[in-house]
Amino acid sequence: MEKRNHAAADAEAEAAESIDLFEYLILRIKEVGVQSIHGVPGDFNLTALDYISKCGLRWIGNCNELNAGYAADGYARVNGISALMTIMGVGELSALNALAGSYAEYIPVIHIVCMPSRRAQADRLCLHHTFGDGDFGVFQKLSAAVSCMTAVLDCPHRAAGLIDEAVRTCWVRRRPVCLFVPADMIRGSVFSGGRLERGLDLRGPGNDAEVQRRVVETIMGELRRARSPVVLVGGYAVRHHLQDEVLGLVKALAVPVLVSASGRGIVDESHPLYSGLYVGNCSEPQVLGLMQSTDLVVSIGNIQSDLGTAGFSGQVSSNDMVDLQMNRICVRGELYPNINVKPLLQTLIARVESSYLSPRCSWDTEVSVVSSSRHPKTSQHCWFKRLLKPEPIQHDWLWPMMGSWLRDDDVILAEAGTASFGIWKTQFRAGTIFIAQYLWASIGFTVGACQGASLAVQDSVNSHRRTILFVGDGSLQVACQELSTILRYGLAPIIFVICNNGYTIERLIHGPENEYNDIQPWKYRRLPAVFGAQSAQYRSHQVHTKRQLQRLLNRKSFSDCSRLQV
Template sequence: MALDIRTSELKEPVDVAEYLFRRLHEVGVRGVHGVPGDYNLVALDYVPKTGLNWVGNVNELNAGYAADGYARIKGISAVVTTFGVGELSLLNAIAGAYSEFVPIVHIVGTPSTLSQKDGMLLHHTLGNGNFEVFSEMSKNISCAMAKLNDPHEAATLIDNAIRECWVQSRPVYITLPTDMVQKKVEGERLKKPLDLDHPPNQSEKEDYVVDVVLKYLHAAKNPVILVDACAQRHRVLDEVHALIEKSNLPTFVAPMGKGAVDETLPNYGGVYAGDGSNEGVRDRVESSDLILSIGAIKSDFNTAGFTYRISQLSTIDFHSDYVRVKYSEYPGVRMQGVLKKVVAKMGKLNVQPGPTASNNIAHEDKGMSNNEVISHDWLWPRVGQWLQPDDIVITETGTANFGIWETKFPKGVSALSQVLWGSIGYSVGACQGAALAAKETGNRRTILFVGDGSFELTAQEVSTMIRQGLKPIIFLINNEGYTIERYIHGFDAPYNDIAQWNYTDLIPTFGGTPDNSKTYRVKTKQEAEDLFNDGEFAAAGKLQFVELFMPKEDAPKALKLTAKASAENNAKQ
């Protein structure tokens, strides 16, 4: 009776599940990824009721990859799994999102609070009455957790989790027991939108940091700007572009920062990755007396095997929760406010020009008759010539991730990759999520480059793309196995070989028809040229799958360098 009285005191009673999905709708989620299971089925009934689309993935791991790709385009995503078996299948994808600062709301349908309290021997458990073991596994890869065990706390917990997901740009974990789905919460709260803004920096502290930054910036003889992934993840690209355009300083991106900068700007110079840098970039960056480093993640693959040669004495680091000027660190000072004031107070700087990025193909790779084999040195600049403004480009760990460094993007291109976590197969699921987000935001072309080995891990997600009416262009690089592993160790070892599939036959197997899909097999440069020049292909009016044949022994130069460094690091005693 007490519960009924408390419910009657609610001004606008709303079911917990409805409240949750309406909040997700409020922050921009429209497609909900996941897999149904008996502990989440009643909750899923609320998805269409709240204006959301249930995607329905083939498995939880793919759903997580898809949610990751969706979030990188839309800003945040949601994925629903069932207790135990479902959530554990998702964890690899959530760990990747955590490491790479991708905001995903992970909702787990769990057994009822009564079943958990009584320690019942239920399916999807370990049989020991411990219902906390799986949430404990998620604790270290979530920036907030919300266990909706009490309807009187549920709305507050939901609001806090979604806010933290957005603000920290990392996954959060929400449990929704079966007996809580239809419990009532105060719906009047929904009239007030969530506050997703960071509190401003303490003004006196911020002004001091700005003055220190400007002092070194004005004293520098040849400063440069280096932009990395956290500039994208923490939503400071407007401030970054204001800095680039007003300063006119030579600007470079790290591999994880590819797509963060408008590469058509005259002062954009290319990718800096130590020894794996674009032509002329390494010398220009490493000879600079001041580097404005924005959102850096200095991992091995992001630095071509830790081959950065940048002194901290020549670096100012801007991050989401601190600024470091040389060896002096200023915690609690977010980069947004600092960058805005630096731009406003900048004045005249010493500007020494840097290299210019291009999609020029090396002379030895231009001729069609000399060598018809498609090489990486030829492919990636040619892709840059073919891309269009606002494309979404997804590249898989391996040859594609490194090859795309040699591609200069048109304006507005978004690049998705998983350079730090590096889970092979990620890109296929991410392509589904990104293509769905693109469909929701104006039908941007979505283009995937994936190796044959990686594709075989998550190939079935193409069926979700077909079922959802998505129209990505998928380039499958058929080079007979795990290329990056070959270059790290065991070039001819059998463990780096894979089964050779009839890849194009998978499209009709997954539900493709001539109306919604088309396949191609491309073995020569001339065939690739014909495809790149085909207007119907470029229009992307249906899902298109291209099997692109490349030599087993070929790889981008940056991959070879990084693989060598990785092998040496692995061998250290």
């Protein structure tokens, strides 16, 4: 009797702590700050979509899954994390390139793939969206290659724990995770065990105190010995949220700070210590001079990729570097693995502040020289220079000029190619979020990402921010239909379409006159109307000359963002 009562009480407790799987999942996604979920509806995920609005989130239906993946990436770069929903096979594989980009560039996207029911899988049914061979696991292996964790939520008792682990892993490791949900589990009860009340633990891993002390002292020794150190900030510092640590270290050391192409946004480019963009031999002369005369580069979250260094030009040797990556440190070539950089940096800053090191006045003069000549007139010797050939609107005029039009807190996207290289000449204002793929470099990415980024702005407390996209015509054609999604959800980015009649970067590499670098000439201005825009919903403009462009930029109605502008 006693026993039976216990069992009944257990069952009751379990029922009280039960919740529909998808509701649990959405509540966890909401908890980490996602307000809108991107994706494409499909047969296996339809019942799941009902939970999104039920939990107070918004469903954003993109035109296709690749673009939805790009949008989720853009949303995460502004919002910190995002979620994407597809269906097994067709949808999941269509999004794979977008997720590979998120994986390469450390963008946390929670990818939810709905799949056929557990019964259909167990019976190995010949279902659509499969190879017809009863194998439902083949696609998981593909998604696993672009995820830092995957899990199949097919067990009511394990589901809640796996969801927690996945969301936490995505947040901490800053890379996509992929959750597979059989259709019959969407509404299935899972045992939550009071987890929701406790909340997720999102703290990153700490370090062994003794190991960390030793590494900090090694770095301190290098800093003491260095005559003219500089700090170099890379893209992973942005994406791993090291803003406070980077600014803290720069302030404590008071040394010049350079940023890489993808590292822009953390350090205000009008900050006295900000000393320019380091992009290999394409850097400005004073930046090159700084890099040539330094005897120690403290590199935070930077990788020296070909696109970020103008083809590996002027790479910094590991012997001249304290290289701080997310979970490993390398001091002048000596590797310290399994060290987490965030707590290490916090300790290092405290150590610098309490030591004789701070501030390094020796740099003051030179720094002020650097910061007063941030708009140079000379261009560098690199293949990129070939972009700057005379045209009605010339690139070497356009990009420096755009800087004066930008505002604090703009969200700026530059498509890989003409725009991502051109924008090296544009000065950003404080609080800028900069979105570009200098590693994955997938053409069309920024069109989808622009939708996601402007939505994340709309979802945020800073909803007044502008979202500005610079994209070439060839890239716009890849993912053009997301203009439709932008219109559908009332988003208002400003989109500059740079019409150079084809694949310009490809022309510079090979085949300048070849037909394969041509594209079909579109009427870009009329795209919004075809995609169903009401006339009040958008404005489109076409400029051929410098004067026309400047007049447009000076117009208040253009520069303030109440509707889509192309």
